[in-house]
Amino acid sequence: MTFSSHTWAVLLAAGSGTRLADACGGRRKQFLEFQDLPLFWHSARTFARVTAIKGLVFVFPPEEIEACAAQVRALDAANSLGLPWLAVAGGTRRQDSVRNGLAALPHDCGRVLVHDSARPFMSASLVQRICVALEAGAQSVIPALAVTDTIKRVSGGLDGGRVAATLLREELAAVQTPQGFDLALLRQAHERAETEDWQVTDDASLMELAGSEVRVVPGEACNVKITNPEDLRLLEEQAMPEVSVT
Template structure:
């Protein structure tokens, strides 16, 4: 699996080695990270999000030692049908404690890794935007970054059933994962903890113990951890009957000096340049308009106007992430995308499958639910004269759809 070319690599550890005793009895003894939700284990949802963030270079899955071989087989099957794109993955065995699993996961990271994200597999609801926030803080020089939320309840210290103090709520934060770190400093902190016999509940505490500043970025209320039996309701969701909806999108770009041709996030070598304010990905622009149409949210010109400097040259994949967040916020669940590219030149058939797979990855869909067609207009009109390129997108979705989960483990022939 190829690696991203960014000079400072950011890899993620997805911790799936815990026993989850509080929830196991409610789901037939199965550890929560292996719970099957929307057809895949919880740990795969985090990997999908990491792949869509456009800032993570690879993932290490940390499993219980006795499940490593089986889960690696499951991962190969998952990746075959639900490609993570350019995101490589590795597996390693964890330890008795979470802290041990992190230390062993750090040892499995590639040599060129500079930063690491540590994430609990039982938090399947993180967003690409949260991942990017943490990585941006690391690249700005932070040694440790955690996402946090304000504490809304009053917190009291208790000893033997008696309140001994009331903590100032304004100074408290509930922290989440992923937590981001300078890899070398985190490894040093783990070595120190091992030598000193120090046990903590998260890696930020190890960094604090070493005197490093831990920066906080806004967390997400939706980024909840599946821990107790009642948390299964988060996966079961609403029982409201879903309603089908359809969105249609269209976009066009003129050929001329400007941006290198990119379609569905895939660069087209030796293709003509396009005139555009963003990166000019005509296919993703049509797709975003179709998605917005499903939720009745207008079009990309309304949300990302081309007269704003902050959108100049921006990756359309980043804009697509924002559109998907709007879609999910509106209670819409994407089901299928049918895409058509119209161009006399260049010849697109060699890139069709790569584009299709990458769009499926960006949407978080099985590639069987993304269709891509490329055609010409036989010399007619501006596309026929090779003056430009256009794309159509039709997407189907459900509003008010309830997510599903099961206790069955996906078979290797997914």
């Protein structure tokens, strides 16, 4: 095994869940329960089923970091992840949380998967797909799905605004996490984001801005990001995929 050859995952759980807060009593969505376990734990377990993943960094809200780390210790004691893990404090924006997670990765880590804990239904096969593409030399790999709606650019808001353009659907893709990266390149892209004030909603955007190639693999329709109140019904109905991957 060469130096810096391991792949770790950074699991983002430091957001405030503003769009859902009213519908779930102000709780942060990543701590809502599905099948009696907190949402963030579902993707942790899925990562742990993939042998290419060698460790996990949980990124939690700074003001709850001690309690969250204790919760992970208890969950791990009850049902071992079988992986080393760390818990670190997140930041104000998603990209700040990612940056903190990347800073905590060990020296023998050369590749990283960054995942939204608000996507609890990711499958182990998807994780595996990303890992295989990275091991084959890709700098960045993201899961993408074809768009089925017609997408328009609208100015002036959705209530009374106007259509400025209709985008060519064949060229569009809905992008998910986990997103996989060469760690050194992703760290460099995050450094540039600080100096050049790039504001993004995913990590691949930073790699694009840095001029790096971003490869695409098929995403999964089930890999929904719990975002709006109507998504809460998925936590009542959907069954977790239980595919084992080695």
